[in-house]
Amino acid sequence: MKKFTSVSDVENLQEIIKKALQIKENPLSETEKGKGKTIGLVFLNSSLRTRLSSQIAAQNLGLNVLTLNAAQEAWNLEFADGAVMNGDTVEHIKDAIEVLNQYCDIIAVRCFAGMKSKEDDVNESILSQFEQHAKVPVVSLESATRHPLQSLADCITITENWKKEHKPKVVLTWAPHIKPIAQAVGNSFAEWMQEMDVEFVITNPEGYDLDPAFTKDTKVIHNQDEALKDADFIYVKNWSSFDDYAAMPEVKENWMLTNEKLENTNQAKVMHCLPVRRNVELSDEVMDGENSIIYQQAKNRIFSAQAVFSEILNNIK
Amino acid sequence: MKKFTSVSDVENLQEIIKKALQIKENPLSETEKGKGKTIGLVFLNSSLRTRLSSQIAAQNLGLNVLTLNAAQEAWNLEFADGAVMNGDTVEHIKDAIEVLNQYCDIIAVRCFAGMKSKEDDVNESILSQFEQHAKVPVVSLESATRHPLQSLADCITITENWKKEHKPKVVLTWAPHIKPIAQAVGNSFAEWMQEMDVEFVITNPEGYDLDPAFTKDTKVIHNQDEALKDADFIYVKNWSSFDDYAAMPEVKENWMLTNEKLENTNQAKVMHCLPVRRNVELSDEVMDGENSIIYQQAKNRIFSAQAVFSEILNNIK
Amino acid sequence: MKKFTSVSDVENLQEIIKKALQIKENPLSETEKGKGKTIGLVFLNSSLRTRLSSQIAAQNLGLNVLTLNAAQEAWNLEFADGAVMNGDTVEHIKDAIEVLNQYCDIIAVRCFAGMKSKEDDVNESILSQFEQHAKVPVVSLESATRHPLQSLADCITITENWKKEHKPKVVLTWAPHIKPIAQAVGNSFAEWMQEMDVEFVITNPEGYDLDPAFTKDTKVIHNQDEALKDADFIYVKNWSSFDDYAAMPEVKENWMLTNEKLENTNQAKVMHCLPVRRNVELSDEVMDGENSIIYQQAKNRIFSAQAVFSEILNNIK
Numbered sequence: 001m002k003k004f005t006s007v008s009d010v011e012n013l014q015e016i017i018k019k020a021l022q023i024k025e026n027p028l029s030e031t032e033k034g035k036g037k038t039i040g041l042v043f044l045n046s047s048l049r050t051r052l053s054s055q056i057a058a059q060n061l062g063l064n065v066l067t068l069n070a071a072q073e074a075w076n077l078e079f080a081d082g083a084v085m086n087g088d089t090v091e092h093i094k095d096a097i098e099v100l101n102q103y104c105d106i107i108a109v110r111c112f113a114g115m116k117s118k119e120d121d122v123n124e125s126i127l128s129q130f131e132q133h134a135k136v137p138v139v140s141l142e143s144a145t146r147h148p149l150q151s152l153a154d155c156i157t158i159t160e161n162w163k164k165e166h167k168p169k170v171v172l173t174w175a176p177h178i179k180p181i182a183q184a185v186g187n188s189f190a191e192w193m194q195e196m197d198v199e200f201v202i203t204n205p206e207g208y209d210l211d212p213a214f215t216k217d218t219k220v221i222h223n224q225d226e227a228l229k230d231a232d233f234i235y236v237k238n239w240s241s242f243d244d245y246a247a248m249p250e251v252k253e254n255w256m257l258t259n260e261k262l263e264n265t266n267q268a269k270v271m272h273c274l275p276v277r278r279n280v281e282l283s284d285e286v287m288d289g290e291n292s293i294i295y296q297q298a299k300n301r302i303f304s305a306q307a308v309f310s311e312i313l314n315n316i317k
Numbered sequence: 318m319k320k321f322t323s324v325s326d327v328e329n330l331q332e333i334i335k336k337a338l339q340i341k342e343n344p345l346s347e348t349e350k351g352k353g354k355t356i357g358l359v360f361l362n363s364s365l366r367t368r369l370s371s372q373i374a375a376q377n378l379g380l381n382v383l384t385l386n387a388a389q390e391a392w393n394l395e396f397a398d399g400a401v402m403n404g405d406t407v408e409h410i411k412d413a414i415e416v417l418n419q420y421c422d423i424i425a426v427r428c429f430a431g432m433k434s435k436e437d438d439v440n441e442s443i444l445s446q447f448e449q450h451a452k453v454p455v456v457s458l459e460s461a462t463r464h465p466l467q468s469l470a471d472c473i474t475i476t477e478n479w480k481k482e483h484k485p486k487v488v489l490t491w492a493p494h495i496k497p498i499a500q501a502v503g504n505s506f507a508e509w510m511q512e513m514d515v516e517f518v519i520t521n522p523e524g525y526d527l528d529p530a531f532t533k534d535t536k537v538i539h540n541q542d543e544a545l546k547d548a549d550f551i552y553v554k555n556w557s558s559f560d561d562y563a564a565m566p567e568v569k570e571n572w573m574l575t576n577e578k579l580e581n582t583n584q585a586k587v588m589h590c591l592p593v594r595r596n597v598e599l600s601d602e603v604m605d606g607e608n609s610i611i612y613q614q615a616k617n618r619i620f621s622a623q624a625v626f627s628e629i630l631n632n633i634k
Numbered sequence: 635m636k637k638f639t640s641v642s643d644v645e646n647l648q649e650i651i652k653k654a655l656q657i658k659e660n661p662l663s664e665t666e667k668g669k670g671k672t673i674g675l676v677f678l679n680s681s682l683r684t685r686l687s688s689q690i691a692a693q694n695l696g697l698n699v700l701t702l703n704a705a706q707e708a709w710n711l712e713f714a715d716g717a718v719m720n721g722d723t724v725e726h727i728k729d730a731i732e733v734l735n736q737y738c739d740i741i742a743v744r745c746f747a748g749m750k751s752k753e754d755d756v757n758e759s760i761l762s763q764f765e766q767h768a769k770v771p772v773v774s775l776e777s778a779t780r781h782p783l784q785s786l787a788d789c790i791t792i793t794e795n796w797k798k799e800h801k802p803k804v805v806l807t808w809a810p811h812i813k814p815i816a817q818a819v820g821n822s823f824a825e826w827m828q829e830m831d832v833e834f835v836i837t838n839p840e841g842y843d844l845d846p847a848f849t850k851d852t853k854v855i856h857n858q859d860e861a862l863k864d865a866d867f868i869y870v871k872n873w874s875s876f877d878d879y880a881a882m883p884e885v886k887e888n889w890m891l892t893n894e895k896l897e898n899t900n901q902a903k904v905m906h907c908l909p910v911r912r913n914v915e916l917s918d919e920v921m922d923g924e925n926s927i928i929y930q931q932a933k934n935r936i937f938s939a940q941a942v943f944s945e946i947l948n949n950i951k
Contacts, residue, residue: 028353036662038690048391048413052383052420056355059381064693066686069390073703074682075909084913086812091909095921096682099908102933103686178403274416275392275408279401287412299419345670365708365730369700369737373672376698386707495720591733592709592725596718604729616736 001311005127005140006148007191020156020307027060033313034063040104041067045112049274049301050141054108057305079125097133105316107134110141113182118245137312147184150273151192153304157297158233161269167199168232173224174204175281176255177238180246185273186239187214203227207249211242224255231265236272236282257282262291269293318628322444322457323465324508337473337624344377350630351380357421358384362429366591366618367458371425374622396442414450422633424451427458430499435562454629464501467590468509470621474614475550478586484516485549490541491521492598493572494555497563502590503556504531520544524566528559541572548585553599574599579608586610635945639761639774640782641825654790654941661694667947668697674738675701679746683908683935684775688742691939713759731767739950741768744775747816752879771946781818784907785826787938791931792867795903801833802866807858808838809915810889811872814880819907820873821848837861841883845876858889865899870906870916891916896925903927
């Protein structure tokens with residue numbers, strides 16, 4: 001693996017899920033693999049799970065870890081090519097990346113969507129600079145349009161929780177929120193589910209369809225009850241409008257996932273990437289109930305990251 | 318030891334002091350003990366000594382260390398059970414704790430008193446959530462009502478500085494401050510001194526008596542001169558009113574510890590947990606004088622933490 | 635080496651450059667040297683290169699690393715001797731240093747010029763407290779008037795890039811900026827160049843002469859074109875007025891380094907300590923052009939720091 005920013009960087013999805021599950025059995029099986037090598041974890045945004053799970057994964061592989069909270073600890077970054085830097089920005093992102101090239105064997109970066117310019121976000125205005133200027137492998141810790149380490153952890157979690165022979169029905173359902181949230185987790189989950197051996201359905205209110213570049217031919221149903229029927233897995237996540245970018249069109253029905261809605265399903269397991277707004281996106285009873293595999297998902301973030309870092313280390317001398 | 322949030326978690330105080338002093342002699346005697354295990358150090362508040370000494374202690378034991386400045390690096394936390402999270406809070410503390418359960422073998426947390434609601438603080442509204450939801454051992458890095466790693470370091474320091482046969486007289490004296498400070502260090506020192514073989518006295522102005530749940534039958538004297546007479550150790554610390562919670566009733570006398578006040582004592586050693594407001598809580602001459610063992614106390618924070626982490630590791634498979 | 639805050643702490647400059655270049659060849663040649671020892675990296679200001687390169691250098695030597703973002707993570711510091719601390723400051727710098735003495739084998743600190751009081755900055759009001767109160771070796775990660783780890787990296791870079799027998803002509807040129815910047819990098823580069831076997835010239839507009847305590851008998855030319863003629867190395871850096879402290883007297887000519895200005899030189903290599911304001915201090919074409927050795931300079935920060943830490947470890951039992 002030469003980089004990891006989307007599912008297309010994975011050669012064989014079943015193989016990497018298998019590898020991650022082996023790592024879960026024995027996390028310290030490759031403690032010498034990263035010796036003398038350095039991973040830079042660059043955070044342009046907040047992080048709890050990604051921050052900690054990436055550190056654990058890297059430490060399990062013997063990597064040196066450099067964590068940089070870029071905004072607070074370093075310099076205000078300029079992102080525009082050709083900018084005359086006579087304003088508030090102190091360092092150009094491409095210079096910061098070139099320096100990281102000198103210091104790191106792997107650069108991992110979190111750079112959320114700005115939610116202001118659709119064009120900037122769709123074009124991954126920040127991650128694309130890392131992909132362009134990095135001379136070492138780049139790992140996305142969530143970018144404007146994707147969250148691939150989360151999606152791999154999701155695939156691992158579904159695999160662990162499905163032992164039947166037929167395909168499970170996996171439903172990605174939109175959930176309410178109070179402010180405009182990026183589509184990254186939804187997009188990414190859609191992309192990865194298309195590669196999994198599952199029956200995949202998306203449900204969201206009118207006006208909230210995800211970018212068709214990610215949903216492709218996935219069935220999108222605007223009636224949540226209909227979509228959840230017989231579901232084996234329900235992935236709960238909010239996102240704002242893609243068409244009317246970052247808008248929040250009015251939704252009359254209550255899309256919060258509740259135990260009542262679960263009755264209609266095939267005792268569906270409930271998933272969420274966290275952090276979650278309790279009693280807004282889903283109810284306390286669901287979050288704390290037996291159907292939730294949300295913390296297991298969080299744990300699998302370690303093995304998702306470790307499998308990816310390990311694969312990348314295979315390609316570093 | 319299964320957790321460490323107060324003196325009642327210590328089975329044998331003299332034993333753990335002895336262990337800490339052995340660690341001080343040879344801090345690298347157990348470098349393999351924590352191998353492959355992870356401690357999460359979660360800071361909801363500022364920290365210098367606790368932050369650094371805990372990291373050193375953990376590294377000396379071979380533990381992986383994850384440090385999380387929760388407020389700046391992760392998500393705005395919700396603390397209310399059953400909250401409809403449609404406001405500023407992004408992640409519920411119990412979800413953050415459940416995730417830490419997945420990632421850490423020990424969770425250490427600093428969560429100061431809010432100083433707004435007496436009930437919340439007395440009930441340890443934050444630490445209690447860790448005690449309730451953590452599935453791994455919890456270590457307090459100072460909570461609303463206690464600072465046990467500090468108190469253990471204080472016991473170590475008194476032990477190192479007292480070679481006589483009779484009991485030393487230890488006086489905890491209130492000191493002036495400019496804003497309302499929590500009672501945690503005072504409470505905790507009282508609790509621990511009651512377990513030590515010392516003559517223990519508290520002195521503070523009228524209106525500043527600590528919570529009797531902590532002081533119990535300790536003698537409280539409202540005249541500082543009288544209390545300091547013949548003292549062998551003086552512990553200087555400010556706290557705000559407990560009765561009229563977080564208030565600062567007027568104090569007419571000058572309670573700042575000075576060299577003049579030391580004359581009345583048995584060449585008392587002066588202690589303080591730091592940070593200290595010089596020339597407010599105590600004078601420069603005391604801080605920089607020969608009677609101060611304050612930096613030694615700070616150093617013993619390492620061995621206090623290391624003894625506790627080591628004891629806890631004994632109970633982790 | 636007992637401390638490292640200026641070039642005068644280096645016994646033999648050629649020897650330490652040679653050592654740094656050996657480390658660059660084999661960065662992991664001394665991984666046991668720092669075992670069981672701790673370096674504290676204390677940041678009172680922003681940092682990217684210094685932060686990461688110091689961590690890598692320390693890890694390469696097997697040192698434990700404690701990184702402290704003092705302002706955000708610890709307590710608001712008081713710097714005035716004898717202060718009655720009844721205001722916003724919570725901990726006196728000398729107490730923080732005494733605690734670091736207890737916890738660290740080496741204390742490294744970044745403390746920029748305040749740019750308000752010439753006297754405070756010239757007297758190194760913060761670094762001097764570390765030099766006075768530290769009981770372990772102090773390393774400057776840039777102080778009010780000097781940036782010696784940068785200067786050593788600069789010497790390493792010049793050495794790597796000059797294979798001819800005659801002395802290279804090295805020109806330190808002032809560059810435009812939008813706000814008052816400290817003289818530290820300029821001062822420091824001047825000091826170190828005076829120890830190197832080079833022909834050294836400084837060029838800056840009238841009113842921008844550096845402190846003569848640093849420039850000594852170095853030729854200062856106020857005409858940039860004249861100074862750059864036949865240059866082999868050009869070091870680009872802004873600084874504000876020293877005489878009229880922190881002022882920015884009007885400059886009519888355009889001092890931004892461009893390709894056109896390079897034509898006049900001996901195919902000069904271009905250097906900058908970073909971060910750089912593109913198209914203000916120097917043009918994109920220079921930054922991204924073949925003459926730039928700026929990223930190489932950044933990389934050499936690792937070996938500069940590692941050589942210094944290694945030399946200091948020779949003096950620690």
